[in-house]
Amino acid sequence: MIEAVNLAKVYNQGKKYEVEAVTDANVIAEDGEITVFVGPSGCGKTTLMSMIGQLLTPTRGKVLVNGEDITAYSDGWKAVFRRENVGFVFQHINLLPNLNALDNVMIPLFCQDVDPKEYREPALRLLEKLGLAERAFFNVEQLSGGQQQRVAVARALITQPKIIVADEPLTFVDEESARTITDFFGKLREEGKTILISTHVFNLAKLADKSYYMKDGRIINSSTG
Amino acid sequence: MKSRFKNLAKYALSCIRRYKVRTLVILVCLGIAASVFSSISFLKDGLIAEGELSLKYAPDLTVQGISAGRQSFIDTRYADFIRGIEGIKRVEPRVWGYGNIGNTLLVIVGVDPNTINASAGTTSATPYPLEAGSFLSPQGSGMVVIGKGVSDLLGAKVGSVLTMLSESNEAFQYFVVGVFNSESTIYNADMILMSIGDAREFFDIGEDRASDLAVYLNDVEPSSYNSVLNQVARRISAITNSRVLTKDVVLKAQETTYGARSGYFSVTWYIILIAVAVIAFNQTVVVGHESKFEVGLLKALGFSTTDVIQVRLIESTILGALAASIGLTIGIMYDVVLNAPILRDFMLGWATLYPNFAVPTFITAQTVFLTYAVTIVPLLFATVIPSWVNATVDPDIAMRGARA
Numbered sequence: 001m002i003e004a005v006n007l008a009k010v011y012n013q014g015k016k017y018e019v020e021a022v023t024d025a026n027v028i029a030e031d032g033e034i035t036v037f038v039g040p041s042g043c044g045k046t047t048l049m050s051m052i053g054q055l056l057t058p059t060r061g062k063v064l065v066n067g068e069d070i071t072a073y074s075d076g077w078k079a080v081f082r083r084e085n086v087g088f089v090f091q092h093i094n095l096l097p098n099l100n101a102l103d104n105v106m107i108p109l110f111c112q113d114v115d116p117k118e119y120r121e122p123a124l125r126l127l128e129k130l131g132l133a134e135r136a137f138f139n140v141e142q143l144s145g146g147q148q149q150r151v152a153v154a155r156a157l158i159t160q161p162k163i164i165v166a167d168e169p170l171t172f173v174d175e176e177s178a179r180t181i182t183d184f185f186g187k188l189r190e191e192g193k194t195i196l197i198s199t200h201v202f203n204l205a206k207l208a209d210k211s212y213y214m215k216d217g218r219i220i221n222s223s224t225g
Numbered sequence: 226m227k228s229r230f231k232n233l234a235k236y237a238l239s240c241i242r243r244y245k246v247r248t249l250v251i252l253v254c255l256g257i258a259a260s261v262f263s264s265i266s267f268l269k270d271g272l273i274a275e276g277e278l279s280l281k282y283a284p285d286l287t288v289q290g291i292s293a294g295r296q297s298f299i300d301t302r303y304a305d306f307i308r309g310i311e312g313i314k315r316v317e318p319r320v321w322g323y324g325n326i327g328n329t330l331l332v333i334v335g336v337d338p339n340t341i342n343a344s345a346g347t348t349s350a351t352p353y354p355l356e357a358g359s360f361l362s363p364q365g366s367g368m369v370v371i372g373k374g375v376s377d378l379l380g381a382k383v384g385s386v387l388t389m390l391s392e393s394n395e396a397f398q399y400f401v402v403g404v405f406n407s408e409s410t411i412y413n414a415d416m417i418l419m420s421i422g423d424a425r426e427f428f429d430i431g432e433d434r435a436s437d438l439a440v441y442l443n444d445v446e447p448s449s450y451n452s453v454l455n456q457v458a459r460r461i462s463a464i465t466n467s468r469v470l471t472k473d474v475v476l477k478a479q480e481t482t483y484g485a486r487s488g489y490f491s492v493t494w495y496i497i498l499i500a501v502a503v504i505a506f507n508q509t510v511v512v513g514h515e516s517k518f519e520v521g522l523l524k525a526l527g528f529s530t531t532d533v534i535q536v537r538l539i540e541s542t543i544l545g546a547l548a549a550s551i552g553l554t555i556g557i558m559y560d561v562v563l564n565a566p567i568l569r570d571f572m573l574g575w576a577t578l579y580p581n582f583a584v585p586t587f588i589t590a591q592t593v594f595l596t597y598a599v600t601i602v603p604l605l606f607a608t609v610i611p612s613w614v615n616a617t618v619d620p621d622i623a624m625r626g627a628r629a
Contacts, residue, residue, distance in 0.1 A: 047621075055525050055621040075617075076529050083527025094522050094624065098243040110236040111528040113229040159527070 002029040002052060002163065002194060007061035009047050021047040023217045024061070029196055029210070031162075034189050036205045037198040039214035045198035046091065046167050048214070052196060053086050053165040054078045065163075083111060087156030091168035093148045095140045101127060101151045102136045108159050119158060126154040131180055146177025153181055157188075164188060164195045170204060182207060233532060237539035244515075251604065252548050258497040259552020259600045264559045265491065266592040268568060271560075271585035276479035278409045280472045282352040284317070284439035285454060287470045288461055296468070298434040303464050307440055310460045312453050314443045318435030320424040324389045324417070331375060331415045333389075335424025338363045352412060358383035358403030366423050370403040374414035387417075392429040399423075410585045498603060520615040521623030533616040534609060541608045545601030553596055560586040 004027040012018045022044040029035040029052075037045045050056035052063055054070060062071040070081055082088075087108075095104045105123045109116045127136045130150040132143075140148055149169060156164060166185070170178045185195055185207060197204060205211050213221040241248050288307070290299030304316045320335035338361040353360070353370065361368055371381060381387060385401045399419065407413050425432070440461070445453050458469045520533050528536075559565060569584045615623050 050619075050621040053525075056619045076531070079524060079527060079529035079532075082525065088525050090525075090624075092624075094518075094525075096243070096519065096522070099239070103239070107236075107523075108526040110232040111229065111523070111526070111532045112232065113227075114232075115228055116232060116235075155526075 001031055001066060002196070003027070003064040004048070004052055005062050005064065007048065007051055007058050007063065009044075009051060009056065010059040013059065021217050022051070022058075025219050027052070027212060027219070029194055031194050032189060032192040033209035034185060034195045034197060034207050036208035036211045037196070037214055038200070038205050038211055039198075040200055043214040044217040045200075045214055047217075049165055049167045049196060049198050053088060053163075054082055055088070083108070083159070085161055086163045086165055087159065087161040089149070089152050089156045089164070089166035089169045091171050093145070093152050093172065095148055095151055095155075097141055098139065100137050100139050101132060101143065101147075101154075104140055104151055105154045105158050107155060112159065123154065123158055126157055127151070130154055130184060144174065144177075145172040146174040149173045150177055150180060153184060162194060164193055166195070166197045168198055168200070170199065170201060230535075233535050234539050237536045237543065240536065240540050241544060248544065251544050252551065254497075255545065255548035255600050255604065256551040256555065258494060259549045259596050260555035260559065261497060261552075262491075262494045262599060263553050263556030263592065263596045264565065264568060265494065266595070267556060267560050267586045267588055268565055268584060270589055270592060271587035273480055274587045275409060275411055275585040276476055279352075279411060280476055281408075283472055283475070285442045285472065286440035286458055286461065287475070288438040288440060288464070289468045289470065290437075291466045291468050298430065298436065299438055299467060301433055301435050301438075303467070304435075304438055306464065307438065307461055310457055312443050312445070312457055314441045316441075317439040319437050319439050320421055320428060320430055321436045322392075322424075322428050324391070324427065326379060326387060326389050329378065331389075331417050333417050333419065333424060333427060335421035336361065336418050337421050352407055352409065353405035353418060354407065356404050356406040358401070360403055361418065361420055362402075363420075366420055367399055368402045368419065368423075369399040370405055370418040371401055372413040372416040373404055373406040374410075375417060376401075376404045389427070391427045397427055498599065516612065517615045517623050517626060520612060521618075521620045521626075524616065524620035524623070530613070530616040534613050537609045537612040538605065541604045542601055545604040546597060548604075549597045549600035552600065553593060556596075557586075557588065560584060 004025055007022060007025040007027070008020065009022045010018060010020045025044075025048050027035070027048075037048060039045055047056065051058045054063070054073075058071060062069045064070070065081075065085070070078070073081060096107065099107075102120070102123055105127065106116050106119060109119050124133070124136055127133060127150075130153060132147060132150055132154070135143055135147060140151060143151065149172065153166075153169070156166075164185075169181055173181065182204065185197065189195060189209075197207070199205065209225065211223045212219045213223075288299060288303070290297045299318075301318045304318055307313060307316045317337065322333055323330055324333045325331070355370070356373060358370070361370055369387060371379075371387075376382065379385075379387070381401050383401055383403060387399045387401060388396050389399070391397045399417075405413070405418070419427070424430075430436075440457070442450075442453060442457060454471060458471060461467070461469050523533055523536075524530070559568075565584045565586075618626075
């Protein structure tokens, strides 16, 4: 279980353009559930997701994973936490150019004490499940936005993380890819993964076991089911 | 842990392949800098080694005449005065100078055949080991022994006849009786040996004068050598209008000359190095957005700050080593195969250099190591520091900053 307690982020603190992107957010995400953050663009969803995923240090508050305060970890331990527990899917896709789809999927393995060769077949299977079997060796620049995002989903899953953090995963994605990705998240929930998704598309919220509605950096409402 | 390092190294290699332009710019710039540095260093080391070699057979002291502040002939009567100084083994008046064969300027040295050990092939015993023919006969005149470089240059062999224009503007003919091949490239390049009598006649120098006086000391303990040498030199310096040179002074003059000349090029090299550092830094900044984004992404995907720095360290070390290797290869080819065009004229500073003159090149482990060090270290600074700066911020900030 992931619990965010009074989480807040202030950018440019003490400076002229100080802005509080997230204010006192309290979130609970259960294992084997999809938790969705819904709200308009600029409401602080990405910042909140980044803080929960340890990509961003909160100004205040803490994140507990199974009761342990991971915000108190050192930079090195946060990296270990991300490496062993979290798979990220970004709004801007964020694949590395000049590499093919398979190589992009394998990148998280390069900081692990494993032989990446052993993960080649699982990586190809993941791409196949996401409908990219024939595109595995294509340079990512040759893929459409939707295909690229599916590669990014495969990359997030190659290390079999317990937690999936997906920030606006459908923003730059065509309808077919959106359907594939949405279905895939449903299957991951069945596997017991803890999934956090941010979206401004209310349709995606239909997947949610729990939804948090955000506005101006604050969680204004939540619903279950 | 071993697999992890191997994986990071593989990733670093993939970065070298992915950032093709940056890789190319760094390889070209650093390769040029390393080649300039190594070719100058090898040449400088070669010239200094050559200087040391040429002094191996030099007298302990050389006494030159001075006239109007410039070197001139010395009165041979001073030889008797010097012989009277305690600690002197022998004093030889030497006759040497320059002569032309066609347009080729050569060094003509008068030697006493009785004092030269001319056994063929014994390079440690004589500066003129014979490669062909025989050495000068104490009885004969009109004979010469020529350096291998002169032989190659003029196409002269044992049995050839050389015609040279003497000081009195007469054509003198000499019969080549031998060809020597010295350890010293400079000796071989332009030296002709003849008897001291023939040299006097050729240069029109009477018995009362000599080009200089070669002074040899008695054998002494190495520990007291310098003290004896200085005492003798002080006594000789009492001779008016003369100058006393020790081996050390001559060697230091050579080192200063060649060191200073290579210094000009070193300055040029430093400028190139600074340019390279700026280019490398610029490349890091130009691809900075890309690089910053990549660092943020890698950290998001589980790489630690140490992993990111390790990747850049490996990448820069490989690139730097590759550039240094390319530079060293070019430097060696330039010096050894191409005979250092342009640079050799500058470094040697001689008025005449013959096309067949092989510049002395001395490839030392120290210079090779130094070339690698001065190529890799600046690159490490130029690439690792920005990566470290990027890696110390939150991954989200790094990625957003790169997109902004």
